[in-house]
Amino acid sequence: MSSYKLNYTDSFGNGDVNSLGSNPENGSSLAQSEKAVEELLTQQTPMLATDDHLIEFSEALRTVAKALRGSAEGKALAQAEAAEWKRRYELERSKNQELLHKAPLNGVCADESGNKGMDHLAKSPRRHGQENGKSERYSLERICSHDVLQDGGESNSPNGCNNKLKRKASFKLSWGCKGQANDQHKKEIVSFESGNITTADRSSKQISLTWETNPQTVIIFTKPNSTSVRVLSVEMVRWLREHKGLNVYVEPRVKAELLSESSSFDFVQTWEDDREISLLHPKVDLVITLGGDGTVLWAASMFKGPVPPIVPFSMGSLGFMTPFHSEQYRDCLEAVLKGPISITLRHRLQCHIIRDKARHDYETEENTLVLNEVTIDRGISSYLTNLECYCDNSFVTCVQGDGLILSTTSGSTAYSLAAGGSMVHPQVPGILFTPICPHSLSFRPLILPDHVTVRVQVPFNSRSSAWVSFDGKGRKQLEAGDALVCSIAPWPVSTACQVESTHDFLRSIHDGLHWNLRKTQSSDGPRDT
Numbered sequence: 001m002s003s004y005k006l007n008y009t010d011s012f013g014n015g016d017v018n019s020l021g022s023n024p025e026n027g028s029s030l031a032q033s034e035k036a037v038e039e040l041l042t043q044q045t046p047m048l049a050t051d052d053h054l055i056e057f058s059e060a061l062r063t064v065a066k067a068l069r070g071s072a073e074g075k076a077l078a079q080a081e082a083a084e085w086k087r088r089y090e091l092e093r094s095k096n097q098e099l100l101h102k103a104p105l106n107g108v109c110a111d112e113s114g115n116k117g118m119d120h121l122a123k124s125p126r127r128h129g130q131e132n133g134k135s136e137r138y139s140l141e142r143i144c145s146h147d148v149l150q151d152g153g154e155s156n157s158p159n160g161c162n163n164k165l166k167r168k169a170s171f172k173l174s175w176g177c178k179g180q181a182n183d184q185h186k187k188e189i190v191s192f193e194s195g196n197i198t199t200a201d202r203s204s205k206q207i208s209l210t211w212e213t214n215p216q217t218v219i220i221f222t223k224p225n226s227t228s229v230r231v232l233s234v235e236m237v238r239w240l241r242e243h244k245g246l247n248v249y250v251e252p253r254v255k256a257e258l259l260s261e262s263s264s265f266d267f268v269q270t271w272e273d274d275r276e277i278s279l280l281h282p283k284v285d286l287v288i289t290l291g292g293d294g295t296v297l298w299a300a301s302m303f304k305g306p307v308p309p310i311v312p313f314s315m316g317s318l319g320f321m322t323p324f325h326s327e328q329y330r331d332c333l334e335a336v337l338k339g340p341i342s343i344t345l346r347h348r349l350q351c352h353i354i355r356d357k358a359r360h361d362y363e364t365e366e367n368t369l370v371l372n373e374v375t376i377d378r379g380i381s382s383y384l385t386n387l388e389c390y391c392d393n394s395f396v397t398c399v400q401g402d403g404l405i406l407s408t409t410s411g412s413t414a415y416s417l418a419a420g421g422s423m424v425h426p427q428v429p430g431i432l433f434t435p436i437c438p439h440s441l442s443f444r445p446l447i448l449p450d451h452v453t454v455r456v457q458v459p460f461n462s463r464s465s466a467w468v469s470f471d472g473k474g475r476k477q478l479e480a481g482d483a484l485v486c487s488i489a490p491w492p493v494s495t496a497c498q499v500e501s502t503h504d505f506l507r508s509i510h511d512g513l514h515w516n517l518r519k520t521q522s523s524d525g526p527r528d529t
């Protein structure tokens with residue numbers, strides 16, 4: 001029986017409790033043997049008085065009967081004890097599973113037989129007690145101590161796990177980027193409670209936007225020189241005003257177009273200077289774009305800080321960021337204005353040029369925000385670029401070729417893709433480092449994490465200058481000694497999804513690029529036998 005008990009405790013957490021000393025058949029056979037002895041004694045009694053041997057035999061049988069009774073009682077006790085241990089074991093197992101659900105046991109080590117150690121219980125018995133009351137805490141602590149003693153107490157197992165109950169050293173994780181204390185967000189994603197690092201949440205999830213008050217003001221950006229866009233913009237502006245009672249802003253060019261249609265478009269508001277538009281952000285609830293991806297890039301570039309959510313209607317040939325069909329604009333806008341809507345949160349890169357010859361702060365150039373990418377190329381020069389690249393001050397490589405693309409994940413389906421970069425889901429945070437026609441066989445594209453700062457410098461001994469462009473626009477020259485510094489901007493661009501982020505992304509690569517489109521192989525032909 002004690003071996004049952006030891007076996008049971010030895011295999012705590014993994015053993016088969018039902019096989020340990022609780023076989024009901026054993027108990028009933030002992031009871032039957034005892035009953036048989038009693039019957040024999042009763043039958044033999046008349047003869048005992050006359051035969052000494054029989055008396056002796058009778059005494060012996062009584063002793064055997066007593067022993068059998070004791071054994072049966074002991075068995076019953078053992079069964080009761082086993083049942084109690086089983087109850088405790090199941091109680092503990094359910095607690096462990098509860099704990100596992102809350103936090104996977106990263107810090108728990110296994111003994112040689114693969115059994116889980118008890119450190120996870122040792123570290124938080126009080127927590128069990130607080131949750132389940134004193135008696136359960138007491139029983140759990142007893143189970144732990146029992147297990148540890150049975151497992152051999154103080155010795156260290158070969159895998160380095162000490163079987164003795166002990167507390168793990170506690171620690172703290174902190175996140176920082178160049179001295180900034182921006183822990184809060186990350187702490188919600190990674191928990192490091194009680195020495196266990198666990199993922200508490202995903203850093204990037206499908207995001208849903210719900211209006212708390214009704215949207216009042218929209219701004220519409222349209223692709224220039226397109227008749228179909230012009231026709232739609234006239235219709236949409238009227239509908240937004242007459243059916244939805246919204247304030248509408250458009251670009252000065254579009255206001256002129258609307259007024260040429262009818263003077264009733266007087267209510268439409270605009271601005272004089274593009275710098276004014278950044279002041280509009282606090283007033284604008286929603287941005288609508290009518291065009292292709294270029295119009296989304298254009299709209300985003302108008303906001304040098306936070307950007308209102310964008311609803312992009314597809315009116316171009318390709319539409320990676322434009323999931324909405326213009327024919328159904330009423331239904332679509334009804335749904336968006338009502339909410340909730342799924343959005344894709346697209347990171348932008350903030351790019352800053354540092355001029356070697358700049359000696360004063362006022363000579364510093366303004367940051368430029370890009371939604372797709374910043375490109376550093378050789379421009380009209382016929383020489384190879386010679387770009388020294390650093391990531392957080394670590395030297396990365398020297399780009400000798402046509403140039404380098406630093407792309408967002410939204411931009412991964414644009415120029416970076418054409419230069420051999422991976423396609424990356426737009427909500428994956430990171431910076432793509434994609435060379436353009438590198439003059440080396442081993443230069444593969446990289447994807448860097450979202451917290452790094454990349455610096456691309458034209459060395460003083462470079463044969464030629466380089467050229468920077470932002471989302472394919474605004475080219476600037478980088479002379480020898482100049483550098484471009486680039487990191488993820490704090491103001492992402494949220495675009496409304498037709499369905500949800502992943503669905504829309506996959507649809508865009510299927511429809512836009514015919515990704516992995518191939519005729520299905522017919523089933524007739526050679527087969528594995």
Ligand SMILES: NC(=O)c1ccc[n+]([C@@H]2O[C@H](COP(=O)([O-])OP(=O)(O)OC[C@H]3O[C@@H](n4cnc5c(N)ncnc54)[C@H](O)[C@@H]3O)[C@@H](O)[C@H]2O)c1
Pocket residue numbers: 292293294295297316318319320321372373410411412413414415416418470471472
């Ligand atoms: N070789 C190339 O593929 C190449 C060369 C130069 C620029 N571009 C891209 O063009 C972009 C500027 O776009 P534009 O419309 O203002 O110029 P554009 O009118 O010259 O159009 C460029 C094409 O890129 C597509 N595009 C833009 N952003 C995209 C994205 N995120 N995913 C997939 N395709 C996208 C557009 O739909 C368009 O068809 C640049 O940011 C750059 O990524 C690509």
Ligand SMILES: Nc1ncnc2c1ncn2[C@@H]1O[C@H](COP(=O)(O)OP(=O)(O)OP(=O)(O)O)[C@@H](O)[C@H]1O
Pocket residue numbers: 221222223224251291292293294295296297298315316317318319
């Ligand atoms: N409101 C705007 N003002 C000035 N330029 C714009 C505006 N909207 C878009 N553009 C520019 O017009 C060009 C074409 O825009 P867009 O990509 O939207 O249309 P598209 O080329 O017809 O689309 P696709 O590339 O899908 O065929 C881009 O270079 C973009 O920067």
